[in-house]
Amino acid sequence: MIVMNGALASAVDARDRGLAYGDGVFRTVALRDRLLEAWPQQWARLAEDCRALSLQCPEPDMWLDAIRLAVGETRDAALKLMVTRGCGLRGYLYPQPQQCTWLVIASPLPVSDPDLLQQGITARWCDLRLSAQPLLAGIKHLNRLENVLARNEWQDPQIREGLLLDQQGRVIEGTMSNLLLLTGRVLLTPALEQCGVAGVTRERMLQSAARLGCRVEIGDVSVEQLLAADEVGVCNSLIGLWPVRALPQRQWQQFAGLQRIWQDARQNCQRIALV
Amino acid sequence: MIVMNGALASAVDARDRGLAYGDGVFRTVALRDRLLEAWPQQWARLAEDCRALSLQCPEPDMWLDAIRLAVGETRDAALKLMVTRGCGLRGYLYPQPQQCTWLVIASPLPVSDPDLLQQGITARWCDLRLSAQPLLAGIKHLNRLENVLARNEWQDPQIREGLLLDQQGRVIEGTMSNLLLLTGRVLLTPALEQCGVAGVTRERMLQSAARLGCRVEIGDVSVEQLLAADEVGVCNSLIGLWPVRALPQRQWQQFAGLQRIWQDARQNCQRIALV
Numbered sequence: 001m002i003v004m005n006g007a008l009a010s011a012v013d014a015r016d017r018g019l020a021y022g023d024g025v026f027r028t029v030a031l032r033d034r035l036l037e038a039w040p041q042q043w044a045r046l047a048e049d050c051r052a053l054s055l056q057c058p059e060p061d062m063w064l065d066a067i068r069l070a071v072g073e074t075r076d077a078a079l080k081l082m083v084t085r086g087c088g089l090r091g092y093l094y095p096q097p098q099q100c101t102w103l104v105i106a107s108p109l110p111v112s113d114p115d116l117l118q119q120g121i122t123a124r125w126c127d128l129r130l131s132a133q134p135l136l137a138g139i140k141h142l143n144r145l146e147n148v149l150a151r152n153e154w155q156d157p158q159i160r161e162g163l164l165l166d167q168q169g170r171v172i173e174g175t176m177s178n179l180l181l182l183t184g185r186v187l188l189t190p191a192l193e194q195c196g197v198a199g200v201t202r203e204r205m206l207q208s209a210a211r212l213g214c215r216v217e218i219g220d221v222s223v224e225q226l227l228a229a230d231e232v233g234v235c236n237s238l239i240g241l242w243p244v245r246a247l248p249q250r251q252w253q254q255f256a257g258l259q260r261i262w263q264d265a266r267q268n269c270q271r272i273a274l275v
Numbered sequence: 276m277i278v279m280n281g282a283l284a285s286a287v288d289a290r291d292r293g294l295a296y297g298d299g300v301f302r303t304v305a306l307r308d309r310l311l312e313a314w315p316q317q318w319a320r321l322a323e324d325c326r327a328l329s330l331q332c333p334e335p336d337m338w339l340d341a342i343r344l345a346v347g348e349t350r351d352a353a354l355k356l357m358v359t360r361g362c363g364l365r366g367y368l369y370p371q372p373q374q375c376t377w378l379v380i381a382s383p384l385p386v387s388d389p390d391l392l393q394q395g396i397t398a399r400w401c402d403l404r405l406s407a408q409p410l411l412a413g414i415k416h417l418n419r420l421e422n423v424l425a426r427n428e429w430q431d432p433q434i435r436e437g438l439l440l441d442q443q444g445r446v447i448e449g450t451m452s453n454l455l456l457l458t459g460r461v462l463l464t465p466a467l468e469q470c471g472v473a474g475v476t477r478e479r480m481l482q483s484a485a486r487l488g489c490r491v492e493i494g495d496v497s498v499e500q501l502l503a504a505d506e507v508g509v510c511n512s513l514i515g516l517w518p519v520r521a522l523p524q525r526q527w528q529q530f531a532g533l534q535r536i537w538q539d540a541r542q543n544c545q546r547i548a549l550v
Contacts, residue, residue, distance in 0.1 A: 012288075020417070021420060136420060145416055
């Protein structure tokens with residue numbers, strides 16, 4: 001079900017700036033067994049992204065009421081939480097006063113194949129190079145055409161994710177995931193100051209790695225560094241962790257380090273019950 | 276009024292990919308005195324942008340029927356024509372088969388102040404630098420957050436437009452317009468191969484300039500070149516031509532050359548009557 005501005009709905013005003021300009025942000029939250037995963041972090045990121053774009057973010061209680069309404073009795077759901085700048089006059093200038101539109105869209109939770117966590121996935125390199133925009137980097141905003149184009153470069157369902165470089169050739173992320181490299185006891189993830197989306201699962205993995213005594217680094221990552229890593233994985237809030245088993249230039253057999261960090265992240269996940 | 280997929284409507288499915296990802300394109304068309312301005316070029320650009328993103332564009336007759344429905348008896352309107360990739364499952368992969376959403380949104384035509392054409396406008400430089408994405412450059416797609424941020428850098432209503440540079444410092448366009456430089460009998464407009472939107476009015480101005488015997492150049496434009504031009508103007512399908520009278524570093528008094536080209540563009544505009 002879909003809840004808009006706190007009430008059941010199915011449609012958005014055709015003049016909404018979310019549609020017109022992609023003028024808004026979103027986060028994807030997993031509901032499993034009536035538990036909202038990583039809710040404090042998810043809400044914090046959503047609010048932070050709203051602040052970065054001068055959008056008003058509803059308070060957590062409003063979101064929780066809307067989520068309850070959207071999921072009904074369902075125990076598991078993929079929840080898309082979205083905030084747009086609402087309707088306005090024609091033109092790019094912000095409407096004054098702003099009346100944001102906020103949405104909860106509940107979809108079936110994708111069935112997660114436990115083999116992927118155990119055995120890893122096949123990934124590829126995308127041809128599209130991410131553009132650099134420091135004012136938007138890290139934000140999970142509604143301008144996602146680059147991800148759309150990148151994801152549609154391949155059709156083979158055996159290839160689960162495509163990795164994206166920026167225009168300087170640095171590795172940034174997957175089309176729908178963040179990227180993690182483990183080498184010895186150093187967990188490295190690409191910096192997201194020029195492009196990319198800062199996902200909550202990435203943040204949780206970094207915290208767990210630190211908790212387990214790894215050194216955590218955020219910085220530039222080259223293709224060579226990635227291919228030389230002991231372990232490589234991609235993560236997001238629905239898939240959790242997928243270790244990478246194969247890229248065209250290399251295969252990996254070893255995933256125990258990232259799996260251990262993911263296990264910690266799961267154990268320490270802050271879940272809240274939808275009552 | 277709003278027409279969606281050929282019928283009166285006011286809202287779009289909240290799961291539309293236009294909202295979720297900005298996965299779509301648009302054009303803005305002026306209806307003046309029941310005449311649709313530059314319709315053949317507008318439709319051609321819309322269809323070309325659709326092709327570039329693998330979207331299905333309705334045929335002109337379908338658009339014209341929808342426009343008639345959207346405007347009713349109104350003689351003047353600003354028409355936004357939009358095509359999105361429609362609804363789909365969660366995720367970036369294109370839905371198969373695609374069922375595009377297409378919209379006509381009719382708004383009041385902004386009152387055009389003839390003084391602006393005669394006396395020119397005050398413009399500014401935007402701080403935001405456009406990002407480079409050759410796969411999307413030129414396309415009038417729904418990912419317009421850069422334009423939104425750039426337009427909201429200033430509030431002073433006396434400043435009519437902000438000019439945008441790319442990350443190499445090249446001048447590209449205005450927040451809502453294309454840019455034209457006239458020096459002697461050479462009309463220069465920035466190349467749009469890395470960023471920017473290729474507007475129909477820009478195209479019409481280039482054609483008119485050539486018709487009047489100017490040399491037309493499309494290429495890199497530096498700030499210095501712009502400041503040294505005999506005349507500078509911005510254009511789009513609603514404002515027509517606005518010569519630039521003032522930028523922080525320079526004032527211009529002379530607009531006759533661009534005004535002459537605009538006069539030709541208006542005289543040779545391909546209008547079709549909405550009957």
